[in-house]
Amino acid sequence: MPVYLDHAATTPISAPALAALTSVITRSGNPSSLHGSGRRARATVEAARETIAAAAGAHPTEVIFTSGGTEADNLAVKGLFWSRNAADPRRTRILVSGIEHAAVQDTVEWLEKHEGADAVWLPVDEHGTVSLTALKKELDDGGADSVALLSCMWANNEVGTIEPIAAIVALASEYGIPVHSDAVQAFGSIPVNFKDSGLAAMSISGHKIGGPVGVGALLLGRAVNLTPVQHGGGQERTVRSGTLDTAGIAAFAAAAQDVTENMATESNRIAGLRDQIIDAVRQAVPDAVLRGTDPADHPNARLPGNAHFTFPGCEGDSLLFLLDMAGVESSTGSACTAGVPRPSHVLLAMGLDEDTARGAQRFSLGHTSSQQDVDAFVAALPQAHTMAKQAGMAGHPSRIQTASTW
Structure with missing residues (x-):
């Protein structure tokens, strides 16, 4: 699974x-x-x-x-x-x-x-x-x-x-x-x-x-x-x-x-798993940046199941597919129009430039999430990130052959 x-x-x-x-x-x-x-x-x-x-x-x-x-x-x-x-x-x-x-x-x-x-x-x-x-x-x-x-x-x-x-x-x-x-x-x-x-x-x-x-x-x-x-x-x-x-x-x-009925218990449990993911990403990829409010500073200002990062020099779609190949399903949180990846309007509104926004990855948890899920993600992230960063910003418009040249 x-x-x-x-x-x-x-x-x-x-x-x-x-x-x-x-x-x-x-x-x-x-x-x-x-x-x-x-x-x-x-x-x-x-x-x-x-x-x-x-x-x-x-x-x-x-x-x-x-x-x-x-x-x-x-x-x-x-x-x-x-x-x-x-x-x-x-x-x-x-x-x-x-x-x-x-x-x-x-x-x-x-x-x-x-x-x-x-x-x-x-x-x-x-x-x-x-x-x-x-x-x-x-x-x-x-x-x-x-x-x-x-x-x-x-x-x-x-x-x-x-x-x-x-x-x-x-x-x-x-x-x-x-x-x-x-x-x-x-x-x-x-x-x-x-x-x-x-x-x-x-x-x-x-x-x-x-x-x-x-x-x-x-x-x-x-x-x-x-x-x-x-x-x-x-x-x-x-x-x-x-x-x-x-x-x-x-x-x-x-x-x-x-x-x-189970919100208080479940929210605390899921937030604990989320915090483990945040810590693991920061340890495995020190230059990754948590986006949104930091729960360590404002614990009630972020959804308990959300951990969202940008990975510098890394195409979000590349990381998504490499994690998927390793058995971990996540999301870039960005729209894709006519086959051309576009940066998230949310991240752009927050002041990020397009290249930074294109390195986004959202990890979100819910009622079926477990400690085993977090452990598997932690094990899969380093290699997936290394390979995604080696590929670089492969989907950047400047690196995509335009339709007029096909």
Whole structure:
């Protein structure tokens, strides 16, 4: 079995979630149908809604089921923008952090191109923490009346930095600006409470917490007006039409209950393994640089399962494939477009140059991670790094034959 260190992408389904999935998926019934099978499916969905609401610190009516985090992000950002802009056409600006997941970043860019939105990308510091000073300046000087919404992730998916959501919401609330947070990485890893946060909307996803792929939720305040993105049968408060995945929702709820009940113990265990990885990388590769907040300095400012490094003079993709050959699965955390590797926009926003950013590697742990996994990684890293560094920045644009010369 390979050593799996890419839980931030997808974590294996948990035993409680698998049990719920296999139990419910054999039953028939559309939860919108009125006959017995439909009513049983509806009861399953509503029980799951209550479980997820309890896990996320929300009221059950605030749980809007979606197909995952990407849909939840699209629904929140587009829906809030359209609703707020329709109420006041001056509201064209979207304040958004410069390190968002593509589900938010690309949605904002689409609204700019097609719907007349004006994006304001909030800067971050060298650790990936959003600048509260810059946010306050935008609100004070930029004209708060022109802001449709603010979106900032709860924790970054690449470098693991936990954002100051409470302070961000407090600033925005002074001007009556609704805040959305992509909490896909945070939910299930650290305490997240929708009610206490003051957020208008919050996105979560099943496959990041031990649930199945293809199910998630948008937590949406009961007083928040949201324009639907898709239309149909009017399910989910008429905000998100579509037949609900009863089995997936039941499994999502089982996973949510499991991770929240065991969060304190599991977070400490996983953070301990993460710290071993950080120490091992620093010993094996002294010039490697930990990106994001250092847990030794700020233990509560980084996700417990995230260790992200840049390796100077080393192509991230090369290191990934060499580790993979040695039985260790990790991630570069960067996008790849048309076969050409590109540096992470998160690392660039943190002030890194392109060459440095291209040497990124993310090691993320989860509920199946063990001491044996860490030991295997520690054993595999030195040789993989040596070979990757010998290959150098092989994927750098200056070393890639361009299409025009083929």
